[in-house]
Amino acid sequence: MSMLVTQQPYLRQTQVDPEPPPALVSGPIAWVRAHLLSSPLNIAMTVITLYLAYLVFVPLIKFALIDAVWTGQDREACLAGPGGGEVGACWAYVRARFSYFVYGSYPWEQRWRVDVFFVLTAIGVVWMLWLDAPRRSLGAIYFFIIYPIVSFILLSGWSAIGLTIVDTSLWGGILVTLIVSIVGIVFSLPFGVVLALGRRSALPAIRLASVIFIEVIRGVPLITVLFMANTMLPLFLPGNMTPDRLLRPLVGVAIFAAAYMAEVVRGGLQAIPKGQYEGAMSLGLGYWTMMRLVVLPQALRIVIPGIVNVFIALFKDTTLVSIVGIFDLLRTIEATLTDPTWSTPTTRFSGYAFAAVFYFIFCFGMSRYSLAIERRFARGHKR
Missing domain, CATH: 1.20.5 (Single alpha-helices involved in coiled-coils or other helix-helix interfaces)
Known part of the structure; x- marks a missing residue:
């Protein structure tokens, strides 16, 4: 005898997805x-x-x-009309001087070298900041060793390989701003690691020297360091040697950034559990091998947001090199303000607005990256 099963019309045969909460709740x-x-x-x-x-x-x-005025050939486009109407930003002036803002007085026929430098910079930055990038160890070698050497030869020139020598007095604009920032980043990180290790050293002389260097540099403003590097650096070299005018502030910026980087790295070293040191020593690893393979990779990973914050501050502080006569972006903008071709009441504000947008884009991008890293590590700790 078979049982007859009938479907009840009031029973649902398929599962229904839950409805979203009301707008007043979520x-x-x-x-x-x-x-x-x-x-x-x-x-x-x-x-x-x-x-x-x-x-x-x-x-x-x-x-x-x-x-705003977007097009024009001279100042007439950015002046108020006959009716006395308001005129906003003179972006026509920025368009006309954009090439100078980027390259400074770098020779026109050699500016392809600057473009290649920008591409090499982008490759190195992406390779280092992308945590899931393949072979990041090779990326570190590229960014801290190969990239600086190739960039120096490319921008300065080398007659042996057919590159015309370009004096640094012709460099300017965004090119110099990026060079000062990148030099500070490339040299401050390894130098800061050495200072952080020196401050935690068991040898009193090394620890005292590191503490004195860090506290003295951190105790004075960057502008003081720049003036000292500009005037005092030639005194430490033989009489027949004169350091390049761009090299002097580069040394000052690198030293200043290294002192702050040392404190960031030291915080990461202190956050490593003592068991990591003991485990490495139990395996028979020496001090430098332990630091290179066990401690430093963990410490640097912890303080990546702090390192990025130091880079943001350094990038903004590069505008101070204009005080010692270096034509960074801000100085090149000020140099164009004396041109009567574009002399209008809004020209100065337009140039500074362009600089503000440039710095905002870079600093905001770095800050968002730092925030993303913090969130990623926070999810990792929750797991």
Whole structure:
């Protein structure tokens, strides 16, 4: 006897996905209510903030976009019209001088070398910052050894291989800004590691020397270090040797950044558990082998966000080299302001706005990278 099974019309045959929570519980509306409108005080602060943002950003948008002049051949395009209408940023001036902002006075026919330098820089930066990049050990060798040598030969020139010698007095603009930043990064990291290890050394002389160097350099502003490097460096060389005018601030920037980098690395070394040291020594590893294979890789991985923060500060501080006569981006912009072809009331503000956008893009990108690294490591610790 077979049993007859009938399907009940009120029973669901397939599983239904859960509905999303109401907008008042989760989503943008809930976030606004919880963070901006949760109390009378928060409502008042939100209104005041929106009003201040209106006072700041509306004129800024009008100046940079709505009333801006985008095309033109000379200052006439960026002057107020016969009716006295407002004129915003003179982007036509920035377009006309953009090549000078990037290359400075680098010879026109040799600027392909600067373009190759930019490509080599991008390769090295991506290779080092991409944590999942293949063969990152080779990337470190490229960035800290091969890249500086090749870039120096490429930009300075070498008659033996047919590259025309280009004096550093012709370098300027974004080229110099990136060179100062990269030199500070390339040399400050290994030098900072050595100083951090020296500060934790068991030898009193090495520890004292490292402490004195770090505290003295960190105790003075960068502009003082630049002036000292510009005036004192020639005194430490033989009388027949004169250091290059660009080399002097490069040494000052590298020394200054190394002192701050040493403290960041020292924090990473202190965060390594004592068991890591004991385990490495139990395997018979020597001091340098232990540091190279066990301790330093973990310490540097921990302090990557701190290292990136030092790089951000260093990148912004490169504008100070203009005080000692180096034509970085800010100095090249100031040099073009004396050109009567583009002399208008808004030219100066337009040039500085271009510099602000340039620094913001680089610094914001580095800060977002640092934040992404922190979140990635936080997820790793939660696991």
